[in-house]
Amino acid sequence: MITLYTIGFTKKSAEQFFELLKNSHISKLVDIRINNASQLAGFAKGKDLQYFVKQICNAPYEHIIDFAPTKDLLSKWRKEEVDWNQYTKVYLNLLQERSIIKKYGIKNFDNACFLCSEETPEFCHRRLLVEYLKKHSTEEVKIIHLV
Numbered sequence: 001m002i003t004l005y006t007i008g009f010t011k012k013s014a015e016q017f018f019e020l021l022k023n024s025h026i027s028k029l030v031d032i033r034i035n036n037a038s039q040l041a042g043f044a045k046g047k048d049l050q051y052f053v054k055q056i057c058n059a060p061y062e063h064i065i066d067f068a069p070t071k072d073l074l075s076k077w078r079k080e081e082v083d084w085n086q087y088t089k090v091y092l093n094l095l096q097e098r099s100i101i102k103k104y105g106i107k108n109f110d111n112a113c114f115l116c117s118e119e120t121p122e123f124c125h126r127r128l129l130v131e132y133l134k135k136h137s138t139e140e141v142k143i144i145h146l147v
Helices: 014-024 045-055 073-078 085-095 100-104 127-135
Strands: 003-010 028-031 061-063 114-118 140-147
Touching: 003 014, 003 127, 014 045, 014 073, 014 114, 028 045, 073 085, 085 127, 100 127, 114 127, 127 140
Parallel strands: 003 114, 003 140, 028 061, 028 114
Antiparallel strands: none
């Protein structure tokens, strides 16, 4: 059984965020944002996250841009030029075009937590990503959204 976690940092304090990660005993934090230097939350900048996750959760941090949507797709979503169904279709096609299953596999992400900024997973690419990994896995996969 492979377990995949997801988390968003928006509307969470640093304490809430890191306690969720620590209590889940994650194996690593995988940042799937295009830009990991965001100022939305001071603790969520890539360099700071790398330090905090290591110190607080004893886990490594990895930033994988292949898992992020394109800037164009994200911009269209934010401007409401595409609806969620259109966004989903384009994003899932991106994952396929980038051959993420072949390039990364899924076993490397057992107990990993996929990070994005959205508060909840419903309309976030982190949910689409873990569901895509699950769909293309030969193993049983459990998905847990930390909220």
